[in-house]
Amino acid sequence: MTSSPLITVAELAAALGSDRPPVLLDIRWALGGPPGADEYAKGHLPGAHYLDLDHELADPPGPAGRHPLPDPERLATALRRAGVGADRPVVAYDAGPALSAARAWWLLRWAGHPEVRVLDGGLAAWQAAGHPLTTDTPAAGEGDFKVDPGHLPTVDAAGAATLARTGLLLDARAGERYRGETEPVDPRAGHIPGAASAPTTENLAADGRFLPASALTARFAALGVTDPARTAVYCGSGVTAAHQVLALEVAGHPGVALYPGSWSEWSANPANPAATGA
Incomplete structure (x- = not known):
């Protein structure tokens, strides 16, 4: 590794x-x-x-x-x-x-x-950095990788709701989507009750690179991350939340769970509550 x-x-x-x-x-x-x-x-x-x-x-x-x-x-x-x-x-x-x-x-x-x-x-x-690009497309590879699911933790909707109450659930979407001021894609605006706003973009420097590990460690400490096993991340559809999991690993917190369905799954179920505001 x-x-x-x-x-x-x-x-x-x-x-x-x-x-x-x-x-x-x-x-x-x-x-x-x-x-x-x-x-x-x-x-x-x-x-x-x-x-x-x-x-x-x-x-x-x-x-x-x-x-x-x-x-x-x-x-x-x-x-x-x-x-x-x-x-x-x-x-x-x-x-x-x-x-x-x-x-x-x-x-x-x-x-x-x-x-x-x-x-x-x-x-x-x-x-x-001055390195070249190409338009040449390589031939299909002959890889032999065998997918063995489950080596990183995930939570479902119920697990995300539990961590929002008893641990820490981070919402990686933009702040305005978390607060429910706008929702350009999914069925309802807002966030999972109890989740903390932690926009993925705040993991990045102005040039698109990740912040140094020390800065990311300080960021997540301020958000209350202490135990990766009691922390999970969601976003709109489970894509940018993976970026947050990566940033957490850079910051010294490996093993944080991802909620793959994220807000797109949660908000589609009318039985799930939606919170708004900060």
């Missing part, structure tokens, strides 16, 4: 020239577009395989939310096509802030891969 879930541009460039280069996964995605595949086609890190977050890293939307965890075989098929094997490191990246790359990191860790990292600063940092 690597010491940090993050890898710098310099570290990645060196690793790509080593005798054990990582598999590169391009996870560009944005709510409302543009399509990540189109952005990938315009230019990507040499050798990177594109994975579709909506269709390969999630099951179809439904009662379990907008981005339910993928069927293990669906995930395994996508990862093998990208050349992922258990004996080779993996690096995921996106356009910059790792909001979607963290989903791939979390899924691979959940599936049992021992060596997964996220490129800090993503494609933007790679280009800023």
Whole structure:
């Protein structure tokens, strides 16, 4: 297991020239577009395989939310096509802030891969350092990775509600969505009663890289994180919450649970209460 879930541009460039280069996964995605595949086609890190977050890293939307965890075989098929094997490191990246790359990191860790990292600063940092992009698409890989779900903890709606009362439940969405001032996507506005507002964007510096570990440690201490086993994170659909889990690991709090259905599942059930305000 690597010491940090993050890898710098310099570290990645060196690793790509080593005798054990990582598999590169391009996870560009944005709510409302543009399509990540189109952005990938315009230019990507040499050798990177594109994975579709909506269709390969999630099951179809439904009662379990907008981005339910993928069927293990669906995930395994996508990862093998990208050349992922258990004996080779993996690096995921996106356009910059790792909001979607963290989903791939979390899924691979959940599936049992021992060596997964996220490129800090993503494609933007790679280009800023003067490294090239390519439009060449690599041939389909022949990975042999076997998905073994459950290596990272999750909670369901009932578990999230319990932690909101007895532990700590962090809401990783923007503050205005937490407060219920706006809800652009999901059925109702507001938040899970008892959850604390902890916007994912506050994990990041202005350049899209993660804050230093010491700053993240201070941030989560101020939010009341003391015991990862009694902490969980949710967001709109379980994507940016993975970024929060990653940031918590950087801050020294591994093992925080993710609520995969998140607000998209919670708010779709009229029996679940919604709180508003700060």
